[in-house]
Amino acid sequence: MEKLQYPIGAFECPENITNKHVNKWIKDLELLPNRLSALVENLSAEQLNTAYRPEGWTVRQLVHHIADSHHHSYTRFKWALTENKPMIKAYEEKDWSELxxxxxxxxxxxxxxxxxxxxxxxxxxxxxxxxxxxKKFIHPESKVEIILKKNIGIYAWHSNHHLAHIQGLLDRNGW
Structure with a gap:
């Protein structure tokens, strides 16, 4: 079950984030829309409504979740760039996925x-x-300061994490 939930493992941030890390992560973010589209473009409605794991979201919910989550991330970058360590607004991603x-x-x-x-x-x-x-922002639940270069890595990981969820489902079902 752990492998289905975290197919690429949890995000592991390098102790020293280099420009090489940042550039690779930005490239992952740049490639996400095309990679995601390529994975899901030929899926049927039934396949889109299939959960990627037991008690997990459907492929459809994952696609919409990625857009919602990355929308929030973009806003968080903007806040951190224009305010001094802003306390960001969290959102209930599980509730959003049930809308x-x-x-x-x-x-x-x-x-x-x-x-x-x-x-x-x-x-x-x-x-x-x-x-x-x-520059940094503060997450309201953990009160942890998140540095922007780490946030780039978090969202590159988030992209690859959900791509792996979908790819794993496709592979397991022979789609």
């Missing part, structure tokens, strides 16, 4: 949104200075 749109909306709504969102996000991230990458 009717996450369960029923066509996935192309989120796929198209991710293309635009990631174009903006990647453009922003590629333009950040070393000083910008050191």
């Amino acid at each position: 009717f749109d996450a369960k029923t909306a066509p996935i192309n709504l989120s796929l198209d949104y991710l293309i635009a969102l990631h174009a903006k996000l990647v453009y922003l991230l590629k333009g950040l200075s070393e000083k910008d990458l050191e």
